[in-house]
Every structure is written in C-alpha cells, then in structure tokens.
Amino acid sequence: MSAKKSSANRRSNPSDRAAISRLSAYEMLALPSPSAVQNRPARSVRRQRRRAGGMLPRALILYAEARSLGRWRRGDRWSCSVVPLGHHPQSMSLRSEIAEQPAVVRRLLDEGWPEARALGRALTRVEHITLAARGSSDNAATYGKYLLESVAGVVTALAAPSLVTRYQAPPSYAHGAVIGISQSGASPDVAGVVAEGRRAGAVTIAFTNQPRSKLGRTAEYVFALRAGPEHEVAATKTYTATCVGLALLAATTAEARGRSALSLAGLAEAVDEAVNAGRDVERLARAIGHAPTVIVLGRGYLYPAALETALKVKELARVWAEPYSSADFAHGPRTLLRPRTPVLLLTSRGATEAEARSLVASLAERGARVYAITNDERVAEKAREAVLLRAPVSETLVPISFVVAGQQLAVALARRHGRDPERPAGLAKVTRTL
Amino acid sequence: MSAKKSSANRRSNPSDRAAISRLSAYEMLALPSPSAVQNRPARSVRRQRRRAGGMLPRALILYAEARSLGRWRRGDRWSCSVVPLGHHPQSMSLRSEIAEQPAVVRRLLDEGWPEARALGRALTRVEHITLAARGSSDNAATYGKYLLESVAGVVTALAAPSLVTRYQAPPSYAHGAVIGISQSGASPDVAGVVAEGRRAGAVTIAFTNQPRSKLGRTAEYVFALRAGPEHEVAATKTYTATCVGLALLAATTAEARGRSALSLAGLAEAVDEAVNAGRDVERLARAIGHAPTVIVLGRGYLYPAALETALKVKELARVWAEPYSSADFAHGPRTLLRPRTPVLLLTSRGATEAEARSLVASLAERGARVYAITNDERVAEKAREAVLLRAPVSETLVPISFVVAGQQLAVALARRHGRDPERPAGLAKVTRTL
Numbered sequence: 001m002s003a004k005k006s007s008a009n010r011r012s013n014p015s016d017r018a019a020i021s022r023l024s025a026y027e028m029l030a031l032p033s034p035s036a037v038q039n040r041p042a043r044s045v046r047r048q049r050r051r052a053g054g055m056l057p058r059a060l061i062l063y064a065e066a067r068s069l070g071r072w073r074r075g076d077r078w079s080c081s082v083v084p085l086g087h088h089p090q091s092m093s094l095r096s097e098i099a100e101q102p103a104v105v106r107r108l109l110d111e112g113w114p115e116a117r118a119l120g121r122a123l124t125r126v127e128h129i130t131l132a133a134r135g136s137s138d139n140a141a142t143y144g145k146y147l148l149e150s151v152a153g154v155v156t157a158l159a160a161p162s163l164v165t166r167y168q169a170p171p172s173y174a175h176g177a178v179i180g181i182s183q184s185g186a187s188p189d190v191a192g193v194v195a196e197g198r199r200a201g202a203v204t205i206a207f208t209n210q211p212r213s214k215l216g217r218t219a220e221y222v223f224a225l226r227a228g229p230e231h232e233v234a235a236t237k238t239y240t241a242t243c244v245g246l247a248l249l250a251a252t253t254a255e256a257r258g259r260s261a262l263s264l265a266g267l268a269e270a271v272d273e274a275v276n277a278g279r280d281v282e283r284l285a286r287a288i289g290h291a292p293t294v295i296v297l298g299r300g301y302l303y304p305a306a307l308e309t310a311l312k313v314k315e316l317a318r319v320w321a322e323p324y325s326s327a328d329f330a331h332g333p334r335t336l337l338r339p340r341t342p343v344l345l346l347t348s349r350g351a352t353e354a355e356a357r358s359l360v361a362s363l364a365e366r367g368a369r370v371y372a373i374t375n376d377e378r379v380a381e382k383a384r385e386a387v388l389l390r391a392p393v394s395e396t397l398v399p400i401s402f403v404v405a406g407q408q409l410a411v412a413l414a415r416r417h418g419r420d421p422e423r424p425a426g427l428a429k430v431t432r433t434l
Numbered sequence: 435m436s437a438k439k440s441s442a443n444r445r446s447n448p449s450d451r452a453a454i455s456r457l458s459a460y461e462m463l464a465l466p467s468p469s470a471v472q473n474r475p476a477r478s479v480r481r482q483r484r485r486a487g488g489m490l491p492r493a494l495i496l497y498a499e500a501r502s503l504g505r506w507r508r509g510d511r512w513s514c515s516v517v518p519l520g521h522h523p524q525s526m527s528l529r530s531e532i533a534e535q536p537a538v539v540r541r542l543l544d545e546g547w548p549e550a551r552a553l554g555r556a557l558t559r560v561e562h563i564t565l566a567a568r569g570s571s572d573n574a575a576t577y578g579k580y581l582l583e584s585v586a587g588v589v590t591a592l593a594a595p596s597l598v599t600r601y602q603a604p605p606s607y608a609h610g611a612v613i614g615i616s617q618s619g620a621s622p623d624v625a626g627v628v629a630e631g632r633r634a635g636a637v638t639i640a641f642t643n644q645p646r647s648k649l650g651r652t653a654e655y656v657f658a659l660r661a662g663p664e665h666e667v668a669a670t671k672t673y674t675a676t677c678v679g680l681a682l683l684a685a686t687t688a689e690a691r692g693r694s695a696l697s698l699a700g701l702a703e704a705v706d707e708a709v710n711a712g713r714d715v716e717r718l719a720r721a722i723g724h725a726p727t728v729i730v731l732g733r734g735y736l737y738p739a740a741l742e743t744a745l746k747v748k749e750l751a752r753v754w755a756e757p758y759s760s761a762d763f764a765h766g767p768r769t770l771l772r773p774r775t776p777v778l779l780l781t782s783r784g785a786t787e788a789e790a791r792s793l794v795a796s797l798a799e800r801g802a803r804v805y806a807i808t809n810d811e812r813v814a815e816k817a818r819e820a821v822l823l824r825a826p827v828s829e830t831l832v833p834i835s836f837v838v839a840g841q842q843l844a845v846a847l848a849r850r851h852g853r854d855p856e857r858p859a860g861l862a863k864v865t866r867t868l
Contacts, residue, residue: 127561127609128589134762146594150603155562155610157591160580162734162761166785169584175561176589189761293727293754300596311767318769320727320754327596327623328568333745335752335859351600425769 094232094422098407101240102272104227105400108244109264111226113252116245119221120252122203123154126177132159132193133181136235136308137242141181143304143399144246151262151396152253161189164196173202180206183230183238184429185213194218207245209238223249233427234315236407239308240271243400263394267401270391274404280387281405284371285412287385291342294319295333295368297326298346298399299355305346305399309373309406316421317413326359339367344409345383346402349376350395357382373405528666528856532841535674536706538661539834542678543698545660547686550679553655554686556637557588560611566593566627567615570669570742571676575615577738577833578680585696585830586687595623598630607636614640617664617672618863619647628652641679643672657683667861668749670841673742674705677834697828701835704825708838714821715839718805719846721819725776728753729767729802731760732780732833733789739780739833743840750855751847760793773801778843779817780836783810784829791816807839
C-alpha cells in the first residue's frame with residue numbers, strides 16, 4: 001500500500017501533492033493508482049463505491065467527480081482542481097461541494113433548457129402551482145414561488161404536506177401543477193403530495209438529484225438537478241441547482257404562456273464571484289465573532305435567501321440565526337434587537353435599494369451591528385463589514401449567488417465556534433418525514 | 435374633580451372599587467360621572483376619544499367597551515366585569531383584551547354566519563385563493579391556508595406582497611380570490627395586493643376590525659372582525675377573531691362547493707377554558723424561567739399556532755422564541771438543541787398524536803426540557819409542565835384556543851423577565867409596510 005502512496009505522489013504536480021498531503025491517513029493508505037480509475041466514468045466509480053458500502057476513499061470520489069464535472073484535464077493526474085481544500089482540512093468536503101457550484105450552474109445552463117421547455121409547455125394552461133418540499137428544499141421552493149408568480153405569472157402555493165400525509169384532507173390539485181423538490185427524492189411526504197396531485201389529474205414534476213428515487217418515479221415529469229453526489233449533510237450545490245432549475249422553469253413557463261421571459265445571463269459568473277469571495281466572508285465571520293444570535297434579513301426575492309442563509313448558520317455553526325422578511329421584522333421581532341445584536345442584511349440594487357439603505361441606518365441607530373451581503377456599494381459602505389458582489393446579473397437571480405456567500409459564512413462561523421461543519425450535531429442527510 | 439371621583443366610588447360595588455383603586459392617578463382624576471356616559475353608545479364615546487386625541491381616560495373606554503360587548507348590566511354602574519385586572523396592574527389592559535376573547539368568539543358565532551355565507555357563495559367557483567397579511571395576521575393567514583385547503587378544498591397561497599408593491603410583477607389573480615387581512619386595515623401593502631386582485635377580476639375580501647379602513651374600502655367584500663377596539667400593541671383578540679372568521683369562511687365555502695362542512699361546536703367553551711387556565715400558564719412560565727431561548731413546535735393545524743405563540747413571546751418577553759413545524763425541525767434546526775433548552779410543544783389528540791408522543795420522548799432523550807400546551811393527557815404526563823385543555827372541540831379548531839393559552843404564557847414570561855407587555859420595546863400598533 002505504501003508503494004501506491006508514493007507512486008501517487010510521484011506522479012502528481014505540486015498543487016496535487018499539497019492537496020494529497022491534507023488527506024487523512026486512511027485515505028492516503030487507500031489511495032489507488034491513478035491509472036486504476038483514470039479511464040473509468042464517474043458513474044462506474046460511484047457504483048463501485050455503493051457496492052463497497054460507501055467505504056471507497058474520498059479521493060477516488062473527488063477524482064471521479066472532477067471528471068464528471070469536466071474539470072479533469074488529460075494531463076492532470078490527481079489534480080484536484082475542483083477541490084479547493086483551503087486551510088481547514090476538517091471542512092474539506094463541504095468546501096469542495098460549495099466550490100463545485102459554478103460548474104453545477106454551468107452544466108444546468110448548458111443541458112437544462114430542453115427539459116425545462118418541456119415542463120414549461122406542460123404548465124401552459126395550469127391555474128395554479130403547488131410546491132412541496134422540506135428544509136433547504138423548502139427555502140428553494142419559496143424562491144421558486146417568487147419566480148413562478150412574478151416571471152411565469154401563476155399563483156403559487158407552498159404545500160402543507162401534513163394535509164396529505166396526516167389528515168388525508170388535501171385541496172383539489174385539479175387544473176393545477178404539483179412540483180415536489182427533494183435532493184434525495186426519498187422524502188415520503190414530498191412524494192405523497194406529488195402522488196395526490198397525480199391522482200387529481202394535476203401536472204406533476206419532480207426536482208431531484210436522484211431521478212430514479214421514489215419522488216422521481218411518482219411524478220409524471222422529472223427535472224434532474226445534475227449536481228453530482230452530495231455527501232455532506234448540509235445541502236449546498238443541490239440547493240443552488242434547485243434554484244437554477246426553478247429559474248429555468250419560470251423562464252420557459254413564461255415563454256409558453258406568452259410572457260416576456262427571464263434572462264439568465266451572468267448567473268454562472270455571479271456564482272463564480274461568490275465562491276471566490278472567501279476572504280471577505282472570513283472578515284465578515286470575524287466581525288460577527290461569537291455572537292450567540294444573529295438576525296438575517298432579506299426582502300422580496302432575497303427573503304428566501306435569508307431563510308436559507310439562516311438555516312445554514314443554524315445547521316453548521318449552531319448559532320440562533322433568525323431569518324425575517326425585513327417588512328415583517330417591524331411586526332414584533334424588531335423587539336429582539338439589543339445593542340450590538342448582529343444583523344446580516346441581504347440586499348441588492350433595484351426595487352428595494354432605497355428601503356434597504358434606510359434600513360441600514362435605522363438598524364444602526366438602534367445599536368445593531370449591521371453586516372451585509374450585497375451588490376450595492378452604498379449599503380456596503382454603511383455596513384460595518386460587507387461581502388460586496390459586483391457581477392452584473394438580474395435582480396431576480398441575485399439570490400442564487402448571495403446564498404453561496406451565505407453558505408461560506410456559515411462554514412466560517414462554524415469554524416470560529418469550533419464546530420465541524422461536516423458533522424453537524426444530530427442531523428442526517430436524508431430526513432424521512434411522513 | 436375629587437367630587438366626581440368620590441361619587442364614582444360611592445356608586446360602585448366592591449369589586450368595582452377594587453378595580454378603580456388600581457387605576458392611575460391621572461385616570462382617577464379624569465374619571466367622569468357614570469351618568470355622563472351611561473346612556474351613550476360605545477361608538478359615540480370612541481368618537482369623542484378620537485377628537486380628544488386619544489386622551490380620554492381608559493376607564494371611559496373600558497366602560498364603553500363593556501357596554502358594546504353586552505357585558506354591561508343595567509344596575510352595574512362601573513362594574514368593570516369585562517376587565518379581570520389580575521394581580522399585575524402593568525398588564526391590565528392586555529389581560530383585559532385577552533379575557534375578552536370568549537365574548538368576541540361568541541359574537542362572531544352569533545352574528546358572523548350570514549356574512550360568511552355570502553363570501554362562501556362568492557368563492558364557489560374560484561380556482562385558487564391568495565391570502566395577504568403581515569405579522570400576527572400572517573400567522574392567522576397561515577392557519578386560514580390550512581382551513582381553506584382542507585375544509586374548502588381550494589389551493590391557497592400566501593401572498594408575497596413585495597411582488598405587487600416593489601417589483602410590480604404580481605401573478606395573475608384572475609379566476610381566483612384575494613383575501614387581505616389587517617386588524618387596522620391600514621397596511622398599504624395588504625391593501626395593494628387586494629387592489630391588484632380587484633384589477634385582475636378576482637373575488638376580493640377584507641378581513642378587518644375597521645371596515646371603513648383603506649383595506650375595507652379596497653375589497654369588494656368585507657368581513658368585520660367585531661373584536662371591539664384593540665389598544666394594545668400585541669394583537670390578541672383580533673388574531674382570534676381573524677381565525678374564527680376564517681373558520682366560518684372555510685365552512686361556508688365548503689358548503690357552497692358541495693363539501694361536508696366544519697362544525698364550530700364547542701369553540702367558545704374551549705376559548706373560555708384557555709382564558710381561565712391562568713394558574714397552569716403561570717406554572718409553565720415559572721418552569722421556563724429566564725431561559726433566553728425557547729423552541730416552539732407545532733405540526734399541521736397547530737403549526738400556525740406555534741408561529742403565533744413564538745411571535746407573542748418575542749414581542750412581549752423579548753425571548754428568542756423560534757417556531758418550527760416539528761416535521762421541519764429535523765431538517766437542520768434540531769442542531770440548536772442543547773441540554774436544558776426549553777421546547778414548547780403544541781399538540782392535540784388526533785392525526786398527529788402518536789408522532790407527538792414519541793417526539794416528547796425523543797426530545798427529552800436529547801436533554802431538552804419539554805413543555806406542552808395540549809389536550810392529550812399522555813403528552814401532558816410526559817412533559818415537565820403542561821397546560822392541559824380538555825374542552826372537546828374539532829382537531830381543526832384546537833389551534834384557536836391553544837393560542838389563547840400561548841398569549842397568556844407570553845404575558846407571564848414578560849413579567850418574569852421584568853418587561854411591560856403593554857409597552858413592547860420599539861413596536862407600534864399599526865405597521866405601515868409598503
């Protein structure tokens with residue numbers, strides 16, 4: 001085994017060696033000769049891993065994923081270019097999944113349109129849409145509601161799954177569509193709502209990373225998230241993939257219904273920029289420090305981004321992060337503000353910019369420490385610290401890249417609190433709620 | 435003036451004297467002779483108060499409200515029977531508004547059906563319903579969504595008001611209904627969504643305590659909440675009135691659409707029981723003590739009750755109360771649980787009882803301190819402390835009485851934290867979000 005290790009080291013270039021040096025002892029021992037996997041498709045490597053009960057070394061998977069993402073160049077041997085390990089070996093894999101997001105977005109924009117067009121045509125005449133999801137997927141669904149209502153023009157509800165699974169009293173989904181969202185496709189309640197929709201004659205669609213899952217088999221149409229395997233408990237690339245998929249769907253549905261469609265230009269570049277904002281994110285995390293509570297605010301399209309950023313902060317850093325629409329914040333929760341309470345504001349140029357700028361001022365007056373993830377230089381100047389993301393992209397799509405910065409903030413805060421973001425306490429990857 | 439004061443005292447019965455002795459010095463000085471108001475309708479007293487810039491003494495208003503609620507008996511002079519002052523003068527008026535709720539519920543059940551039937555007929559053929567609201571009213575709207583979907587069978591969405599007010603990109607509300615909910619009727623964003631619905635040809639309805647408000651004038655139909663004036667910042671009786679109104683609407687819409695309707699039998703008695711559960715609520719508040727954070731869980735119909743209870747605890751006690759559907763709690767937020775974190779579970783007998791009982795056990799295993807507001811004796815036994823509400827009422831309607839217990843818990847916690855629940859820091863009664 002040690003021979004294999006040294007041969008791997010010998011063949012790799014300097015940055016690969018640095019990457020490999022951060023692998024665990026077990027992974028080093030188990031590192032195969034690159035020639036053993038070099039020419040095998042990712043699919044077969046994943047199959048082999050499944051058979052081995054998930055015990056194949058992570059390096060092998062990283063390699064296979066790098067190839068499947070098209071980031072593997074022929075001369076590259078063990079170039080883990082898709083895995084920027086950063087300085088924190090304990091969050092290596094989560095960081096790699098976060099860093100894959102530009103590639104995931106590009107792949108969806110390259111390959112997703114034909115699938116989305118078929119779905120858009122199916123939604124041409126529906127009277128309403130219901131989105132069923134849990135956890136992070138539910139936050140993506142909330143974003144989907146904004147997109148489908150404003151871009152496609154269709155009244156869109158979030159399902160109350162218990163009405164199907166517990167009370168056997170769902171509404172009539174006839175004349176409508178039901179879209180189930182689950183990265184694993186294994187949530188019985190989400191599949192249950194879709195099954196009820198199908199029974200009622202609704203158009204049914206699954207958004208999932210596992211098209212052959214229960215959810216995938218239940219729905220009439222499947223939109224594959226194409227995010228590659230997501231091993232970490234915290235959903236990152238599947239969240240982003242869901243948002244991009246919903247944006248494609250909103251755009252094609254708008255087209256099919258004779259409305260002006262949505263341009264996705266600049267989206268991949270915006271996500272690139274957010275992935276590379278690590279230094280600013282670290283500064284922001286340092287400023288928030290060890291505060292036990294954080295308020296996360298977003299308005300309009302950025303409200304779901306506030307929900308998701310707060311969820312990631314809770315999951316990974318175990319900090320009480322409370323998300324609010326800044327419009328709802330004044331109705332009660334504002335009273336939680338104490339001097340020095342950190343408030344993270346997600347805000348973009350456009351329809352809500354004036355409001356956001358005055359909000360920064362009024363929060364600061366109340367003694368809050370105001371931080372921002374924004375593309376608005378004036379907000380960035382007024383905030384104590386900000387991640388300023390300048391890539392030009394539609395106001396409608398900004399939330400996708402802002403959440404990527406939020407994910408990194410959650411990882412950075414977790415590290416500051418001494419938590420391992422790859423092993424969030426008491427959580428499982430697939431939550432099977434009925 | 436002192437003559438008037440003594441004359442008021444002379445005429446009142448012993449419990450009135452006790453009540454009056456707790457009024458502030460200003461109120462004592464300004465106390466009018468009962469004969470000055472005895473025969474005037476509440477309406478004219480309120481008008482006089484408005485003209486005087488709200489400076490008429492509270493006693494006068496209480497008197498007028500007691501009359502308008504039918505709780506004034508002719509021989510009663512200064513009987514403040516509608517105002518159970520309790521032992522805490524600082525929360526006198528909020529407690530009185532909480533205590534009025536059985537009367538408000540009875541009034542709606544007596545008078546609300548004809549109005550609700552007209553609305554139900556208007557909703558006979560709509561394809562979908564959108565509810566627009568903020569703050570507490572938004573929690574009532576979430577409850578309304580459950581009722582309208584399960585009882586009336588219509589897909590029901592919560593509006594994203596910013597799509598109307600900020601982005602000028604609402605969905606098409608044609609073929610649907612838009613229901614705006616606002617106790618004051620003064621929220622421009624809620625009225626804005628209803629105006630957009632009316633423009634699109636939707637059936638539009640206002641649920642408001644002020645039928646002549648902007649919202650009331652904007653909608654085609656008005657359902658008057660009949661809760662009487664609500665002076666306190668925290669919405670209590672208007673919340674309950676909204677929930678009862680939505681239950682009436684769900685029942686009449688079900689009838690009009692040929693579905694089996696909802697029985698509201700026992701509801702007023704259940705609210706009575708909750709108002710009178712003060713001693714158990716105090717014990718619960720003592721057990722929660724000074725914990726800086728509380729998790730509030732509810733599933734299904736009780737999810738909106740968890741939202742509203744947590745909002746009240748935040749508003750009044752300034753405690754970080756986080757509400758979750760117990761189904762979503764496993765997706766991330768569960769990681770916030772630390773040993774001795776208080777978890778308040780709202781749960782009822784019926785479709786979710788088995789799940790709730792096992793949840794109590796699993797939360798306790800994780801070291802949480804589990805408390806409950808419930809009608810399930812087994813949950814009450816397993817929890818450290820519980821408010822057990824036994825009045826028989828449909829599983830669908832239980833959330834209305836449970837929230838009344840939740841309001842009292844918020845008041846009790848506020849007092850334990852030394853806060854004045856009548857003057858929550860930094861909040862205004864009417865929040866005018868655009």
